[in-house]
Amino acid sequence: xxxxAIAVFQVEARENLELIEQGLLDLLDRPExxxxxxxxxxxxxTLKGSGSMFGFDALAAFTHHCETAFDxxxxxxxxxxTDLVSAVLAARDHMRQLMEDPSxxxxxxxxxxxxxxxxxxxxxxxxxxxxxxTPGLTTWRIKFDLPANAFKNGANPLALLAELREMGExxxxxxxxxxxxxxxxxxxxxxxxxxxxxxTDQDRATIEDVFIFVIDDMNLSIEALDEARLGASPVxxxxxxxxxxxxxxxxxxxxxxxxxxxxxAAVANDPVEASGAKTAKAVESVxxxxxxxxxLMDRVGxxxxxxxxxxxxxxxxxxxxxRAVSEEIERLSGELRDTMxxxxxxxxxxxxxxxxxxxxDLARETGKAIDLSTDGETTEIDKTVIxxxxxxxxxxxxxAADHGLETxxxxxxxxxxxxxxxxxxxxxxxxxVVITIRDDGRGIDRERVRAxxxxxxxxxxxxxxxxxxxxxxxxxxGFSTAAAVTNLSGRGVGMDVVKRTIEALRGSxxxxxxxxxxSEVSLRIPLTLAIIDGLLVRVGQGRYVIPLGAVEECLELSxxxxxRSRGRSFISLRNSLVPYLRLREMFETGTPPxxxxxxVVVSTGTERIGLVVDQIIGDHQTVIKSMSKLHAGLPTxxxxxxxxxGGVALILDVGHLVAKGQxxxxxxxxxx
Amino acid sequence: MSTQTELxxxxxxxxxxxxxxxxxxxxxxxxxxxxxxxxxxxxxTPETVxxxxxxxxxxxxxxxxxxxxLADLRVAFGLERNAPTIDSRIVVIEIELSGEPTLVGxxxxxxxxxxxxxxxxxxxxxxxxxxxxxxxxxxxVKRDGEFxxxxxxxxxxxxxxxxxxxxxxxxxx
Numbered sequence: 071x072x073x074x075a076i077a078v079f080q081v082e083a084r085e086n087l088e089l090i091e092q093g094l095l096d097l098l099d100r101p102e103x104x105x106x107x108x109x110x111x112x113x114x115x116t117l118k119g120s121g122s123m124f125g126f127d128a129l130a131a132f133t134h135h136c137e138t139a140f141d142x143x144x145x146x147x148x149x150x151x152t153d154l155v156s157a158v159l160a161a162r163d164h165m166r167q168l169m170e171d172p173s174x175x176x177x178x179x180x181x182x183x184x185x186x187x188x189x190x191x192x193x194x195x196x197x198x199x200x201x202x203x204t205p206g207l208t209t210w211r212i213k214f215d216l217p218a219n220a221f222k223n224g225a226n227p228l229a230l231l232a233e234l235r236e237m238g239e240x241x242x243x244x245x246x247x248x249x250x251x252x253x254x255x256x257x258x259x260x261x262x263x264x265x266x267x268x269x270t271d272q273d274r275a276t277i278e279d280v281f282i283f284v285i286d287d288m289n290l291s292i293e294a295l296d297e298a299r300l301g302a303s304p305v306x307x308x309x310x311x312x313x314x315x316x317x318x319x320x321x322x323x324x325x326x327x328x329x330x331x332x333x334x335a336a337v338a339n340d341p342v343e344a345s346g347a348k349t350a351k352a353v354e355s356v357x358x359x360x361x362x363x364x365x366l367m368d369r370v371g372x373x374x375x376x377x378x379x380x381x382x383x384x385x386x387x388x389x390x391x392x393r394a395v396s397e398e399i400e401r402l403s404g405e406l407r408d409t410m411x412x413x414x415x416x417x418x419x420x421x422x423x424x425x426x427x428x429x430x431d432l433a434r435e436t437g438k439a440i441d442l443s444t445d446g447e448t449t450e451i452d453k454t455v456i457x458x459x460x461x462x463x464x465x466x467x468x469x470a471a472d473h474g475l476e477t478x479x480x481x482x483x484x485x486x487x488x489x490x491x492x493x494x495x496x497x498x499x500x501x502x503v504v505i506t507i508r509d510d511g512r513g514i515d516r517e518r519v520r521a522x523x524x525x526x527x528x529x530x531x532x533x534x535x536x537x538x539x540x541x542x543x544x545x546x547x548g549f550s551t552a553a554a555v556t557n558l559s560g561r562g563v564g565m566d567v568v569k570r571t572i573e574a575l576r577g578s579x580x581x582x583x584x585x586x587x588x589s590e591v592s593l594r595i596p597l598t599l600a601i602i603d604g605l606l607v608r609v610g611q612g613r614y615v616i617p618l619g620a621v622e623e624c625l626e627l628s629x630x631x632x633x634r635s636r637g638r639s640f641i642s643l644r645n646s647l648v649p650y651l652r653l654r655e656m657f658e659t660g661t662p663p664x665x666x667x668x669x670v671v672v673s674t675g676t677e678r679i680g681l682v683v684d685q686i687i688g689d690h691q692t693v694i695k696s697m698s699k700l701h702a703g704l705p706t707x708x709x710x711x712x713x714x715x716g717g718v719a720l721i722l723d724v725g726h727l728v729a730k731g732q733x734x735x736x737x738x739x740x741x742x
Numbered sequence: 743m744s745t746q747t748e749l750x751x752x753x754x755x756x757x758x759x760x761x762x763x764x765x766x767x768x769x770x771x772x773x774x775x776x777x778x779x780x781x782x783x784x785x786x787t788p789e790t791v792x793x794x795x796x797x798x799x800x801x802x803x804x805x806x807x808x809x810x811x812l813a814d815l816r817v818a819f820g821l822e823r824n825a826p827t828i829d830s831r832i833v834v835i836e837i838e839l840s841g842e843p844t845l846v847g848x849x850x851x852x853x854x855x856x857x858x859x860x861x862x863x864x865x866x867x868x869x870x871x872x873x874x875x876x877x878x879x880x881x882x883v884k885r886d887g888e889f890x891x892x893x894x895x896x897x898x899x900x901x902x903x904x905x906x907x908x909x910x911x912x913x914x915x
Contacts, residue, residue, distance in 0.1 A: 372807035612791055657793035695809040699839035700799045700846070700902070701792055710790070710802060710809040718790040718804050 079124040081357075083169045086113050088423075090162055094155050095426045101150040110158075111137070111144045112282070117165065119283075129168040132180050136161045139187050145276075147195070154190040156434065159427070161187055207238070207271050214281065214290045215245070215263030222258065225284045231264065233280045238270030267295070360453065363414060370403070370410045371693045371712065377403045378714035411601065414454075418496045418505070419447035421456050425467055425494060432471040438490055439478060440471055445495035451503050455575055455595055459505070462568040466507045466591050467492060469565075474511030474589055484586065486510065502577075502619070503597060508590040514583040519543055541581050545569040573725070576602075576617070604711070606690040606719065607670065607683040610659025613719040615692055615711055616681065620672045620724040627667040627682055641669060641680055649731045650680030656706075672724045679731030681722075694721065759861050765890060766833065766850040769821040772890045774883065777856050781834040781845060786826055798902045803847055805834055812847040818898045819874050824851065837895055846899070859883045859890070 090113040097106045114137040122130035140158060142148045161183045167174065212234065216225055234240050245263040249255070268277070277292055278285070377399050384396035422444045429442040451459075475481075475490035482488060493508045516537070523529045523543045543549060544565045572579045576596050583589035596602065596619070604615035605624075627641070640647045650669055654661065661684075669680040692711035701707070708723040763774035764783075782805075789801040789812055798817040802809050812832065816823050829852040836843050860883075867879040878901075880894040 368807045375804075375807070612793070657791075659793075697792075697802070697809065698811045698844050698846070699842060700811040700813070700844070700899070701795055701802070702840075704792065704794050706794055707792070712804050712807065712809065715788075716804055717788045718802050718809050720790065720792065720802075 076124055079120055079126075080169060083117060083120065084166075086117050087162060087166050087169070089113050090117075091159065091427060092423060094159050094162065095430060097150050097155050098152060098430070101155075107140075107144050107150060111140055114140060115282070121169070126169060126172050128172060128180075129165060132161075132168060132184075133165055135184050136165075136187065139184075139191050142191060143194075148191055149194050151190065151194040154187070154194045156430070157183070157187040157190040159430070207269055208273075209267065209269045209295045210274070210277060211293045211295050212266040212268060212277060212291070213264070214266075214288055215248075216260050216284060217287045218256075218259040218261070220260040220284065220287070223284075223287070225260075227260070227262065227264070230280055230284070231266070234266055234268055234277070237272045237276070238268055240269075241267040243267075263289075367410055367414075367693070370407050373403050374407055375712055375714060375716050379716065382715070412450075414452050415450035415597075416453050416456055417447060418449050418451060418456065418503070421460060421463065422447050422494055422496075424460065425463065428464060428467060429471065429492060432468065436471060436475075437477070438471065438475055439488055440475060440492060441489045442492050442494065445493065446497045449496040449498050449503055451595065451597060455597075458571065458575055459593075459595065462571045462593070463494075463505070463507070465565075465568050467494070470507055470509040470511065470589070474509040474513075476512050480512075484512075498597070499594075502594045504592055504594050506590055506592040508588060510588040513585040513587055513589055514541060514544070514581075516540055516585070522549065541583060544581070545579070576619075601691060601693055602721070604690050604692050604721065605670065606687040606713075607668075607681075608685040608687055609653040609657055609683050610661040612657065612659065613687065613713065613717065614653070614683075615690060615719050615721045616670055616672060617721070617724060618689060620674065622671040622673050622678060624686055625669045625671065625680075627669045629663070629665060629667075632663065632667060632682075643671065643680075648678055648680050650682055651727060651731050652682045654682065654684065672728065674725050674728050677728050677732055679728050681727065692719075692721070760858050761861075762856060763859050763890075763892070764833065764856050765854040766831075767852040767854065768816055768819070768850060769824060770851075771819075771821070772854075772888060773815070773850075774859065774890045774892050775833065775835065775848075775895070779835045779837070781836055783853055784832045784834060784847075786830055786832065796902065799846075803832070805845060805847065808845060810834070810845045810847055812849060813899070813902075814849045815893060815898070816849070818878055818893075818902065827851065835895070837899055839899060859885070859892075864892075 090110055093106050093110040093113065097103065097110065100106060114133055118130050118133040118137055121127075121133060136158060143150050143154065148154070164180055164183050168180075214230075216227060220227070231240075231242055235242075243265045245265060246261070248263065249261040255261075270277075274292055274294075278290075281288065281290055377396075380396050381400055384393045387393075425444075426442055429440050432438075433440040470492050471490075475492070476484065476486075478488045481490065491510045494505070495508075496503055496505045498504075519540055520529075520535075520543075523540075523546070524531045526546075526549065528543060528546055528549070529535065545568075546566060549564055549566065569579050572593055572595070578594045579591065580594075581589065581591050602615075603618040605618050605621050607614055607616060625641070625643070631641070639652070640649055642648075648671060654663060664684040668683050668686050670683060670686070671678055671680050673679075690711075690713070694709045694711060696709050697704070697707060705726045706723060707720045709721045710718050711721060713719050762777040764777045764780050765772055765774045767773070784805070787803050787805075789803050791801050792799075792811075795801075796817075797814065799811040799813045801812045803812050814823065815821075826849075831850050831853045832847040833850055833853065834845055834847050836845055838844070863885060864881040864883045866881055867874075867876045874891075878894055878898050880892040883890045883892060
């Protein structure tokens, strides 16, 4: 088996396992949902089949046991209890291990999981809805034929027949009427049809399941034979004649109703009808390596630049035909760029989906009842951003479950519902996505935060702090209020790491909390790392981009004011003094100051400074290019971008400049 | 790409008796680069000064939609930096920086030709009597009565990356 084929199998198996997990988690909320049960079962079945096909025997064997156990749920013999679903979830994790590392030795772990599963099934057996009424022996007449290309698609009629035979006594008659003369036979084509008379205690759904993988392309009819036509033994007659009481709670079609499913072309074309419970058609997708997208992005960037040069040329001439073409190309390349941006975006649902499992596990670990609700899953963010958000969010959710939510008794004492709620939501706001994690727990204990901060020497004992500043203390490195280290959080990875990660994504983090009512952490993340909205400015000969999100306002700095402020470098802005940096001096441009310099006031949250520039050119949406390692040590610049005329502008790192400004301010104060 | 990098920067002749090089001029001195590592020879293009970066790589340029540093070997060899002329070119090469293949532009006063140098004609840089730092030179090759300098780019770049000098006032053009 080629490595490539195995890699493809693993990719598909990963997706399949993901779907199984989602299905199981949904099942926790809606244990009665037959479609979900079927979907999970199909997933297990596929995994088993493809696993054994690709030589993942341990996986196939283990999955087979799970499938068998789960089959009882599917048949409605046992209910999908929380314990049972949790056991299957744990088993799913084991399958993942077996899939990722088929050579590993997990024998004992697997047996334990299966034992758990078995126990859960047994317990559920008692609690389950009335078992499906098995109608005794029924005789079915099954006619099916497969399309000519069935072999190419991997169908094996013999295996289908063997599966039917396993169900009971079967009489198989091959219908060779479609076989052409020898000279016209295509050896790879399939020509036969079958007529099977099967006496079994299985129901129609089980028989249909034999054909689950081929049903879309085939003709299938399954009829229960009645007494007259069969001329059968009394036992069978009785079985068929006996009216079956459909259990009121059953959602599945009454088993005994002998409606002939004429699954001829019309019906077979409708997959929902034919296979009973196929999920809605998935959106078609193509897998593309991310670096190819990056490459495409570069090309599009170059195209946009070349196009803007073309526009300049066409505008300087009088050739109207050229101008028309140029405008057309301008529009097209703009659209191409927009499309390109969208390609990299993925909905946050992929991220949120992972947390359902996390919360499920957290609830079991802490013994708290936790309900996770999500909102705004369709909000889209750049793929790279999504991946880097996962860890911080895991940490925040763990914090909420572990520190935020109280135990059921405490909640009851506080007059809250026993189930703690964690709400995860996302929405787009301008060029940012805001993700909030809210819990309805006890809120942040200000006194403990203060005590901890004081004991750590972060603040002076008795220092007067605003509530906001006090809460900010939890982002300080090494700060952790949990008295005891638990398995969940408080393992040294603190909120400061979360904050750093978010800031590395050019985002910001904010926390709000009301004692007794809960906390809310909101993350503001730029839509993409590849593009920023910037203010293009000129300093001397050089052009620079200031991220627009950091810009508060722009003012004029008259020459007089500039001269007057020499030596102190403060401007007064609505009664507060704002320090400023003369970029011209900082960058040593060697040019004289312009007559009408501008001050761009930038801020990072609370701190702000002014940047004196020679000219404000305008706002500019830029594709960020990273600087080479040769310039990696320069903190002033966070990257570079290519302008419309093909020139390069450097992007200023506002955080660094603000820190520098504050430093300067501190020096000034000392001097005074 | 990685094999090219190896050839462009590996010390010695990597076993071959002959090697293809691109020769160019810097302030009247003749230099040579292994030709396989050369990506492109381009005309001067608008460059963007990076304030705070050393004089060695004091600017960046747009090379086919990428922002790449523009390095000046004259700084490493202590040569005077003349104003660009109509013959000035930028040679774009790929070298490895901190384990990452990186495109870098090199300023040259004039690009000569792609030619073959023989190992038999090469000699190690003399340890005395040279005004240039010997570790920056891979070897000297004698041809037609003059010496061609084969610089050790990897060492030069590693060194510049480690010890970035503060910018010295407007000596740049």
